Amino acid sequence: MSIQVKDIHKQFGSFVALDKVSLEFPTGELVALLGPSGCGKTTLLRIIAGLEQADSGQVLLEGEDASGTHVRERQVGFVFQHYALFRHMTVFDNVAFGMRMKPRAQRPSESQIRTKVHDLLQLVQLDWLADRFPAQLSGGQRQRIALARALAVEPRVLLLDEPFGALDAKVRKELRRWLRNLHDELHITSIFVTHDQEEALEVADRVVLMDHGKVEQIGTPEEVYRHPATPFVYSFLGSVNLFHGRIEDGTVQVGEDVLHDQPDAFRQGAEVIAFARPHELDIVVDGEVGKGVSARVNRVLSFGITARVELDGVNGSSGQHYEVELARSRVTELGLAEGQIVRLVPSRLKLFERQAASPQ
């Protein structure tokens, strides 16, 4: 089922949680709502579910306005961060709950319920836990049971609110892969909220990036990672180096250093923010070339396939920290020592004009 939200506005006191948000979620896709905490992603999810009311705007489920429809009738499956399993019921009863609550006329027989519950428990690979109570399960198991419970009522949409947020790193990774497989099997329109960019990029078909109640960018994981549309997206997705500069004579000046030939059209004297990913920076030892930003080597970490060099800005960019990812051979070649002054030369640089609202 497709979901559309139109001009959703929600305010808590003077805090604007959602600022005229319009989005479309096509049928059968797994979409991630990604953003820092307080960006409004959970509020949006709860409004779609009907657990919260928007101040203005519409939620369309399959083209129909659902604003007046109660949660009970929206047929959405909701999965909570802290599972919200009924602790006084066994796993079996938890999963059967939705079916047993149906009006008598629509309620399946007890044997049908039994079959269905066991099918679902097999789907989440926890059939052997049917008689346990939630308190006896691990976090990962509980969340899978919560998912089975949500699926039991055959929802038209699956909404997951930080489903892996309360789990430890290893289980989280496992469940991510598992959720992706499950979605490929069921093809149910799903939206999940997360603040973990890795999780969003790895699992979702499409990522919606949100900040301060606004949508910053929508796209496939590859699109948003490779071509961030705004400074926020750039700094939120993956680690990044940030330079504050000024356009002068067709170049970017950072302090007294020249960062880059300026290919984009920016007006003379404009204040800009420049972003470069750690692997998009190279280190040159002082004196070689007249370009690049000066920095002092702070630490060289070379335990992985690539080496990471941490640097501190000097010369008008002091207080800034930089991170550069280089091939191990390159680091050996350079022979970097702690405290050495070097220059950073970007191979690729993304520039944004600085506005009052920009971060940092």
Next chain:
Amino acid sequence: MAATKTFRVLPGFKITLGFTLTYLSLIVLIPLAAVFIKTSELSLGQFWDVVTTPRVVATYKLSFGLSLVAAAINTVFGLMLAWALVRYSFPGKRIIDALVDLPFALPTAVAGIALTALYAKNGWIGQYFDAIGVKVAFGPLGVLVALVFIGLPFVVRTVQPILEDLDTELEEAAVSLGADRWQTFRFVILPILLPALLTGFALAFARAVGEYGSVIFIAGNIPMVSEITPLMIITKLEQYDYAGATAIAVVMLLLSFVLLLVINGLQAWTSKRTGRDR
């Protein structure tokens, strides 16, 4: 021995246990034992005669019956009160929260006189009941009113913390799965609150059975109609019939003990059933 010793940050198992046992003996066990010892002055036949006189039997029915009813009423309304106090915020909430404890603090005689004045035929509330032909004060109904009054805090105070811990997410989960309001309450909230409700019920009941001060003013103390068991004991004492008084006390004690045992058993069973003890 040293190998089995477990390390604790705060030592003092022996001294605390010793103190507990001594204290419990002095305050609870010895006085209770005295009740049985005093009663044993009577022969079994005499004992049976004392505790089964129709007038005394009528007081058992009244005391235990009305205490159960009062505890039941307090369970229902105590739950509602606790719910309102936990879930909503309204002006004067803290004052109402403090008022709940008033029946604990108020001298029971004061409560009794106040209730009698209110519910008497010409009282503020009693006059309306009188108009429809219902006699509240100086009858069994008056006893019930007093018992409800003194038992009120128990259920509120036992259920309140559990309700505060109860995540609204559980209700949201239930609704999103298609449960209506009644089903959400009946199948999700109530089972979680049940052990606490039973504890509150047991406490309110126990308090009501032993209540004397507030009841005695409003009851009217009509033999066979509105006399409570504690009054029988006092009456015997006033006649210097100590053995007779303790005989009735023994019956009260045993009945209360059995009922509390049943309620506690029920409570253990419900919490076990909900997987909390496992």
